[in-house]
Amino acid sequence: MTPTPRPTAKPTRQPTVKPTGQPADRPQQARHGHRRARTPLAALLLALLAAVTAVTTAAAAPAQAAGYRYWSFWDLTDGTWTYANQGPSIARPGDGDVQGFRFAVSENSQDAAKPRGPHDFAAVCGATDARDGTKRVALVVDFGTRADATGGENPPAPRTACARVAEDATSAEALASVAEPLRYDSNALLCAIDGYPRTGCGEQVSGDTPATSGDTPATSGDPDATSADAATPAAEADSGGPSAGVYAGIAAVVLLAAAAVWQSRRRR
Numbered sequence: 001m002t003p004t005p006r007p008t009a010k011p012t013r014q015p016t017v018k019p020t021g022q023p024a025d026r027p028q029q030a031r032h033g034h035r036r037a038r039t040p041l042a043a044l045l046l047a048l049l050a051a052v053t054a055v056t057t058a059a060a061a062p063a064q065a066a067g068y069r070y071w072s073f074w075d076l077t078d079g080t081w082t083y084a085n086q087g088p089s090i091a092r093p094g095d096g097d098v099q100g101f102r103f104a105v106s107e108n109s110q111d112a113a114k115p116r117g118p119h120d121f122a123a124v125c126g127a128t129d130a131r132d133g134t135k136r137v138a139l140v141v142d143f144g145t146r147a148d149a150t151g152g153e154n155p156p157a158p159r160t161a162c163a164r165v166a167e168d169a170t171s172a173e174a175l176a177s178v179a180e181p182l183r184y185d186s187n188a189l190l191c192a193i194d195g196y197p198r199t200g201c202g203e204q205v206s207g208d209t210p211a212t213s214g215d216t217p218a219t220s221g222d223p224d225a226t227s228a229d230a231a232t233p234a235a236e237a238d239s240g241g242p243s244a245g246v247y248a249g250i251a252a253v254v255l256l257a258a259a260a261v262w263q264s265r266r267r268r
Contacts, residue, residue: 067107069148070202071190073171074100076119083109088171089188095135096121099171101193103144103155105205115142117158125162137163137174143196150197 073084073091076098084091084099093099100115117140118124124138139162143155161178175193176182183192183201191201 067105067205068202069105069150069200069205070103071193072102072104072106072109072112073190074102074115076100081114081119083112087188088175088190091171092168093135093137093171093174095130095137095167096125098124098138098140099174100140100142101175101190102142103148103193103196105148113144115140115158117142118160124160128162128164131164133167134164135167135169137165137171139163139175139178141175141179141193143193150200153197156194156196 073088074081075084075091076082081100088099088101091099098119098121100119102113102115104113106112119138119140121138124140125136128136130136138160140158140160142158146155149155163174163177165174165177172182172190179194181192181195182190183195185191185201189202192198
């Protein structure tokens with residue numbers, strides 16, 4: 001008797017078990033880690049680029065912005081000069097007030113040069129008697145320095161004057177009573193006092209013009225002996241080479257570059 005053949009059992013396929021640790025995933029993990037390593041380095045490189053840009057901009061920037069050559073108008077308040085908030089043709093000073101005019105080059109009211117010299121009312125107007133229907137105004141007129149002069153003009157020495165004018169007189173009228181001739185432009189801008197300067201009116205001046213001398217008083221013999229000449233060494237020092245800020249920027253760039261190299265080697 002022939003035995004009935006039994007069906008052979010189909011071998012079952014055993015599932016492949018990955019060893020723990022999943023080495024197949026390691027390259028992906030390594031790639032992620034490498035990306036994280038590049039992130040701080042990229043940030044350092046961006047910071048380095050920003051520092052280089054800042055240093056380049058600072059080195060290329062002019063030492064002084066453009067300004068304007070004009071007569072500024074001042075009020076004396078509690079012994080301190082303050083920039084007037086009204087023009088001389090509008091302002092109406094009272095008896096005993098002190099006002100000043102200064103010719104200089106400046107960008108705006110914040111850096112405008114103040115009038116120099118004595119500005120005490122008693123010293124200026126002490127010899128001028130008070131009269132009914134009038135007022136006394138002490139005026140300080142500072143013609144500035146040779147560095148601010150127009151076309152090689154020689155500025156007169158600063159001076160003071162006591163103007164006795166009508167009670168309703170403006171500052172411009174008080175000035176005209178002691179320092180004629182005055183010159184104005186078509187916009188009522190004060191251009192000249194006592195004929196100085198002969199030309200020009202509020203013109204723009206390039207940034208390489210020497211700085212004004214601030215409140216340094218002029219000598220009686222030469223109005224520019226202490227003011228204009230004292231400003232010359234400072235101007236030469238400013239144009240002699242890179243400033244301290246540029247050197248500091250270069251040092252920062254070097255430090256950032258060294259940090260970037262160290263970070264790159266540390267992540268390898």
